[in-house]
Amino acid sequence: MASSNVQAPKGTVDMLPATARVWEHLQRVAQKMFSLYGYEPVYTPIFEHTDVFVRGIGEATDIVGKEMYTFLDKGNPPRSLTLRPEGTASIVRAALEHGLTANGQGAKLYYAGPMFRYERPQAGRQRQFWQIGVEALGMAEASADAEVIALLVRFFEATGIPHDRMRLLINSMGDDVCRPDYRAKIAAYIHAHASVLCEECGRRAETNPLRAFDCKNPGCHSVMASAPLLRDELCDECATHYGAVKAYLDHLGIAYEEDPSLVRGLDYYTRTVFEVQASGLGAQNAIGGGGRYDRLMEQYGGAPTPGLGWAVGFERILLALKAAGIEVPVRPVAEVFVARAVPEVAGDAFLITDSLRRAGVAAEIDHQARSLKSQFKSADRLGARFVVVVGPDEIATGQVTVRDMTAGTESRVEIRDLDTTIIDRLRG
Ligand SMILES: [Zn+2]
Ligand SMILES: [Zn+2]
Structure with missing residues (x-):
């Protein structure tokens, strides 16, 4: 191990x-x-x-x-x-x-x-x-x-x-005009309630009092719920700015909840x-x-x-x-798998794969000398919608077999039309 x-x-x-x-x-x-x-x-x-x-x-x-x-x-x-x-x-x-x-x-x-x-x-x-x-x-x-x-x-x-699974919370934290007074108020509030707040919050009174609103301790949370709110202490300019932000959001029809305890952790x-x-x-x-x-x-x-x-x-x-049970849509690794029936057609299969790739199709081919059956398994594992089967008969007639892995159907397609046919079927 x-x-x-x-x-x-x-x-x-x-x-x-x-x-x-x-x-x-x-x-x-x-x-x-x-x-x-x-x-x-x-x-x-x-x-x-x-x-x-x-x-x-x-x-x-x-x-x-x-x-x-x-x-x-x-x-x-x-x-x-x-x-x-x-x-x-x-x-x-x-x-x-x-x-x-x-x-x-x-x-x-x-x-x-x-x-x-x-x-x-x-x-x-x-x-x-x-x-x-x-x-x-x-x-x-x-x-x-x-x-x-x-x-x-x-x-x-x-x-x-x-x-309906999202909530947008907003708040104003004030600025250099109104926040210092507010911080001092919260520091005083913390001192007054120090006996029921955690030690960390006690220290926050000196360093970063607003962080006490973020404290994960349930006791602190309920005490801080009654603390003075910055919303009520904003200076005129901050209050005007905050009101305008809300008005613009209303204008766009973006729902929000005001959360006066939202202070976010960073000082800036x-x-x-x-x-x-x-x-x-x-x-x-x-x-x-x-x-x-x-x-x-x-x-x-x-x-x-x-x-x-x-x-x-x-x-x-x-x-x-x-x-929310949401699957992120990601493209399959391969859209098309080019399978070769016998090793002798490896060069033709390689050329067909290259042509598909140059046409913008995610195409994969076997490099491990696998059997046809194993190649179909690989195609399945990679999520390929189509398997193009290339064998001596196909090369002789200029037509390949295209198997639609989703529908379970097969058709013959002229090799020279293969790229456009595949693109039509994939994107059509
Ligand atoms: Zn605390
Ligand atoms: Zn202000």
Whole structure:
């Protein structure tokens, strides 16, 4: 049996073809949807200077405090590098470094790839996990918030998750004008209820009081349910912005629920935050979310530049699709299998296969000298709709036998018409 050093590290999984094809399918769905909204792809390094995440995400967060994969490289002196635990910090760093939002222009970017967090592995949560996300930089208006939220909802719809199994939650986290006062209020509230809150929440009063709303401890949850709400403490500008976001969503007919306790874990969020939850996933039911981060660019030393975005987790979408009983449509490995009756026609069969492939048909052929019966089994396993049988008679008459594996019927087709006939039958 395999010893431990030939197994994938704890908290990681090999994305084998059956799953990897679904991941590629979701990326295609995303690309198609994102392009309708004006987003362009961007690829940033998988690791960054550690400081990018410490400054961007915030020292008091679980991610920076406990979950980052940080290492020293071999430089002299060695530099501290970190595997990216999320996408936004890297994208904002890249946008600043390359001036993508210079002169007040906006940038709409999307990414897809692995993220890394040292967490306790559980269903739908791995230490290397896969995310797709968007970032809209340079746009301050509430219509941008509504557009980004609409894109999230419509992306999920396009993946096949039924409307009635999703809930969209929204909230406003205020800004530098109103949030400091509110944070102080929550810190005071935590102190006043310290005896009934968990120790962690007690510490949060000093570091990141709003995180107490996220505490998984049921006792904390019920105490925090009575805490003052930021919704009631927003400054005029934040209240106006939040009202406008809701009005735009109403306008688009996108249903949402206001959740004043939705604060999302990262320090960089300002104003609008949102989350989509899917039913059938238990307590860990968030499948995607994001928000506005108008101060993040400044934290890297850039000019004040508004921004907002969201990320969705591949593993969680898979769970949501499974819970909804949705099969992701993936093309079969082979649409056509070209079987040869005898080895002597291998060259002809090879040529027919090549011609089908060049015509855009996924065609497969045997390379293992299998019997005709075994070749039919392979065709079945690969999901081929048609098997083209090539033998000496076929070559002599210029006609091959085409078996429709679904209908169980057979027909003779002129070799020179084979490509178009197959395409008509497959796509017709
Ligand atoms: Zn707590
Ligand atoms: Zn405000």
